[in-house]
Amino acid sequence: DSGVTQTPKHLITATGQRVTLRCSPRSGDLSVYWYQQSLDQGLQFLIQYYNGEERAKGNILERFSAQQFPDLHSELNLSSLELGDSALYFCASSADRGWLGTEAFFGQGTRLTVV
């Protein structure tokens, strides 16, 4: 158990809909990362938050948004869903020792299926 909790584990929704994925980081970790994993694109970095503020942005679509709350949990919002958004969405957290970098701890992921 990594200590990172993601809910829900599975989500099936229709095209055009909006969903929210939730992540609780490991206790004490200030950084939260979101990744999308699909068969053809591999693991794509979407966005990182550090202590409530956006720190780095990757290949995140404009239809997607995220935030980190004061209690450090994070939510990833996906809207106007398309079939191609079907993927595993992972959240990870790290203690983030600043410039040195550190290992990330991953949740078990949310499997999103858009039908």
Next chain:
Amino acid sequence: SQQGEEDPQALSIQEGENATMNCSYKTSINNLQWYRQNSGRGLVHLILIRSNEREKHSGRLRVTLDTSKKSSSLLITASRAADTASYFCATDATDYGGSQGNLIFGKGTKLSVKP
């Protein structure tokens, strides 16, 4: 975009044999990490090697880093059926000599260890 590229894409060996996976990356890094993913599950951190280190060991794992060639290798000795998984290298994005914190993953090597 991918930073690391693993090679081979797939590897099948017998239990007891050694498995070697390679990773090449494109830009300067502060550290390189290896992760394991069992089918459809979250990634598990294996080992982190910093840019000023050349080799690191952890149990049956041995990682090397050659910054001049921008490459790393992961060796799993005396493999077991339980080592069957996908293995990813991940590098941190650097920013003015420091780490941005987010990890960029390669597409992974799928290792199959037959009993």
